[in-house]
Amino acid sequence: MDNHNSNFIKDIMIKDLESGKHSKIVTRFPPEPNGYLHIGHAKSILINFGLADEFNGLTNLRFDDTNPLKEDIEYVNSIKEDVKWLGFEWDNLLFASNYFEEMYKRAVLLINKGLAYVDDLSADEIREYRGTLTAPGKNSPYRDRSIEESLELFEKMRSGMYDNGQKVLRAKIDMSSPNINLRDPVIYRIAHATHHNTGDKWCIYPMYAFAHPLEDAIEGVTHSICTIEFEDQRPLYNWIVENCEMESVPQQIEFGRLNVTNTVMSKRKLKQLVDEGFVDGWDDPRMPTISGMRRKGFTPESIRAFVSETGVHKGSGAVDSQMLEHFVREDLKLKAPRTMGVINPLKVVITNYPEGQIELLDAEVNPENPEMGSRKIPFSREIYIEQDDFMEEPPKKYFRLFPGNEVRLKNAYFIKCEEVVKDPNGNVVELRCTYDPETKSGTGFTGRKVKGTIHWVEAAHAVPAEFRLYEPLILDTAEDADGVEKSFLENVNPNSLEVLQGFVEPNMKESRPQEKFQFFRHGYFNVDPKHTTVDKLVFNRIVSLKSSFKI
Numbered sequence: 001m002d003n004h005n006s007n008f009i010k011d012i013m014i015k016d017l018e019s020g021k022h023s024k025i026v027t028r029f030p031p032e033p034n035g036y037l038h039i040g041h042a043k044s045i046l047i048n049f050g051l052a053d054e055f056n057g058l059t060n061l062r063f064d065d066t067n068p069l070k071e072d073i074e075y076v077n078s079i080k081e082d083v084k085w086l087g088f089e090w091d092n093l094l095f096a097s098n099y100f101e102e103m104y105k106r107a108v109l110l111i112n113k114g115l116a117y118v119d120d121l122s123a124d125e126i127r128e129y130r131g132t133l134t135a136p137g138k139n140s141p142y143r144d145r146s147i148e149e150s151l152e153l154f155e156k157m158r159s160g161m162y163d164n165g166q167k168v169l170r171a172k173i174d175m176s177s178p179n180i181n182l183r184d185p186v187i188y189r190i191a192h193a194t195h196h197n198t199g200d201k202w203c204i205y206p207m208y209a210f211a212h213p214l215e216d217a218i219e220g221v222t223h224s225i226c227t228i229e230f231e232d233q234r235p236l237y238n239w240i241v242e243n244c245e246m247e248s249v250p251q252q253i254e255f256g257r258l259n260v261t262n263t264v265m266s267k268r269k270l271k272q273l274v275d276e277g278f279v280d281g282w283d284d285p286r287m288p289t290i291s292g293m294r295r296k297g298f299t300p301e302s303i304r305a306f307v308s309e310t311g312v313h314k315g316s317g318a319v320d321s322q323m324l325e326h327f328v329r330e331d332l333k334l335k336a337p338r339t340m341g342v343i344n345p346l347k348v349v350i351t352n353y354p355e356g357q358i359e360l361l362d363a364e365v366n367p368e369n370p371e372m373g374s375r376k377i378p379f380s381r382e383i384y385i386e387q388d389d390f391m392e393e394p395p396k397k398y399f400r401l402f403p404g405n406e407v408r409l410k411n412a413y414f415i416k417c418e419e420v421v422k423d424p425n426g427n428v429v430e431l432r433c434t435y436d437p438e439t440k441s442g443t444g445f446t447g448r449k450v451k452g453t454i455h456w457v458e459a460a461h462a463v464p465a466e467f468r469l470y471e472p473l474i475l476d477t478a479e480d481a482d483g484v485e486k487s488f489l490e491n492v493n494p495n496s497l498e499v500l501q502g503f504v505e506p507n508m509k510e511s512r513p514q515e516k517f518q519f520f521r522h523g524y525f526n527v528d529p530k531h532t533t534v535d536k537l538v539f540n541r542i543v544s545l546k547s548s549f550k551i
């Protein structure tokens with residue numbers, strides 16, 4: 001994370017190094033490959049990789065792939081790509097599924113110690129027997145079966161003799177514990193399913209609560225950083241490490257999840273948006289996924305700066321989504337070339353400009369970063385401006401084009417609207433204007449002033465382009481900080497995407513997918529990698545120019 005800020009996790013690490021408890025910090029980022037990474041994961045990535053880096057430690061990218069029903073190699077690949085794109089390098093690429101044999105042995109050890117038993121109760125019965133916060137649980141009638149019997153049954157579970165759900169292996173802890181997680185949690189279940197890594201080798205799979213501490217201990221992870229909802233599981237985590245006699249003892253540390261306004265963040269919900277066609281894939285620019293944000297045009301730098309600003313705390317309030325926009329604006333300000341793009345074009349004929357003449361005008365590439373130099377833009381008798389930059393009957397204080405008014409064309413000349421051409425239905429289809437050669441941009445003309453400056457593109461060389469403008473995908477509510485489920489589909493914004501047509505400057509023809517520009521007055525845009533073709537450039541608006549947001 002931010003090198004200059006202290007936080008409580010960093011303090012624990014410093015203490016552990018100073019006391020000699022550890023000589024090297026080892027962390028891991030442990031995604032389950034059941035979906036694409038989102039901005040919340042970026043926070044976990046920054047904390048795990050960032051802190052280990054700071055102490056010259058190690059970070060594993062470990063796939064927590066213990067549930068074959070939901071996992072897929074597509075997700076594994078996307079997660080690797082996203083971690084790299086965010087700018088991090090893992091020391092080891094690991095899969096929890098490669099420890100299945102080891103985990104099985106540790107489960108057998110627990111049985112042998114009288115600390116685990118095979119239970120025949122159904123899932124519903126187990127839930128019922130578990131009790132509630134106010135009522136203690138009841139022992140399963142199978143809790144006292146002999147060690148020998150449990151060993152035999154567990155082996156039969158492994159060999160495929162039972163159906164899904166017929167039996168489970170449970171840790172034998174305490175059915176009256178005030179911490180429900182300790183009421184004989186299920187640690188193995190039967191699932192006849194093909195695993196993306198181990199294929200059909202296994203039909204029993206360890207539960208997350210059993211697997212995760214073992215994975216950490218096997219890898220020698222020193223600080224197992226997770227989100228706050230696992231706080232109540234910490235006693236179980238420690239129980240498993242201890243009773244499975246793991247040599248290396250990791251410490252679980254919890255921090256508050258990142259939540260962002262107007263955003264749902266759980267992979268399950270994001271998958272639902274994809275599966276039910278609300279968006280065009282996990283990388284839809286409206287998605288809070290890393291791949292969606294990349295496609296929209298966010299940079300790794302802006303995401304890292306944003307996450308860093310949110311800090312490391314135990315609490316988890318929702319961060320304003322405008323803060324994300326603030327950071328991408330800041331990042332692109334000096335990097336993105338300026339250019340002009342006309343959305344919803346209106347033809348303008350400059351009647352006193354010589355027919356057939358083309359001149360090349362000079363324009364700065366980025367006034368805020370003079371090192372980026374200048375570009376040439378053609379100008380001629382016919383140009384496009386935006387329909388929105390003309391009004392036949394303007395209200396007061398309208399300074400753009402209207403009959404009889406004069407405006408400045410950015411980087412060019414003053415033009416004055418002399419005549420409005422309409423089609424038979426009364427729609428304005430063309431403006432006839434005159435220009436004043438004296439007013440050429442860059443010549444220092446001071447003869448008179450105009451109040452409006454509008455942008456334009458020369459008509460004969462204009463390059464067709466599509467502009468995709470986005471609004472939040474989710475209206476008003478953020479996901480609850482405590483992860484409580486809400487019906488979020490009702491909050492999906494039906495107007496989150498607007499697709500508009502127009503033109504861009506001819507020198508934009510060469511732009512490549514993922515290149516970013518600032519279109520004069522419209523904001524920052526990214527060349528869409530999915531929809532851009534040789535015939536048509538498609539630009540995703542990353543963010544508009546102005547915001548009232550303050551850090």
Ligand code: ATP
Nearest residue numbers: 030031032040041043044226227257258265266267
């Ligand atoms: P989701 O509920 O979105 O599926 P998850 O926690 O189940 O998230 P994992 O694949 O287990 O997803 O996540 C890998 C790591 O990322 C975990 O350590 C998890 O705690 C962390 N993480 C997930 N979401 C967030 C978030 N919103 N803020 C911070 N860390 C997160």
Ligand code: MG
Nearest residue numbers: 031032064208
């Ligand atoms: Mg998880």
Ligand code: MG
Nearest residue numbers: 032266267268
């Ligand atoms: Mg999850």
